[in-house]
Amino acid sequence: MADAALKEEIRTCETCQKQFLIIPQEQEFYKKKDLPWPANCPECRQKRRLALRNERKLYKRKCDKCQKDIISTYAPDSKYIVYCQECFWQNIG
Numbered sequence: 001m002a003d004a005a006l007k008e009e010i011r012t013c014e015t016c017q018k019q020f021l022i023i024p025q026e027q028e029f030y031k032k033k034d035l036p037w038p039a040n041c042p043e044c045r046q047k048r049r050l051a052l053r054n055e056r057k058l059y060k061r062k063c064d065k066c067q068k069d070i071i072s073t074y075a076p077d078s079k080y081i082v083y084c085q086e087c088f089w090q091n092i093g
């Protein structure tokens with residue numbers, strides 16, 4: 001039997017201002033883990049998680065101009081031309 005004291009809670013997402021529900025089972029989960037209730041809707045939480053994952057996807061590759069080792073978001077086998085910061089600014093000027 002479900003605990004009658006626990007009810008679905010309606011919260012407003014801090015990011016998209018959309019309303020979302022926190023169901024009793026979820027409330028129990030946060031209580032047990034001693035976690036605060038989420039401030040963002042499940043959609044925004046998922047987006048944030050994906051964004052974090054993308055940020056970590058960095059590759060070690062060489063600058064296409066001076067061959068210096070750099071960190072890039074483009075894989076070494078991608079067709080993009082990637083310059084190190086110095087070459088990038090040289091190229092602009």
Ligand SMILES: [Zn+2]
Nearest residue numbers: 013016041044
């Ligand atoms: Zn949201």
Ligand SMILES: [Zn+2]
Nearest residue numbers: 063066084087
């Ligand atoms: Zn360079």
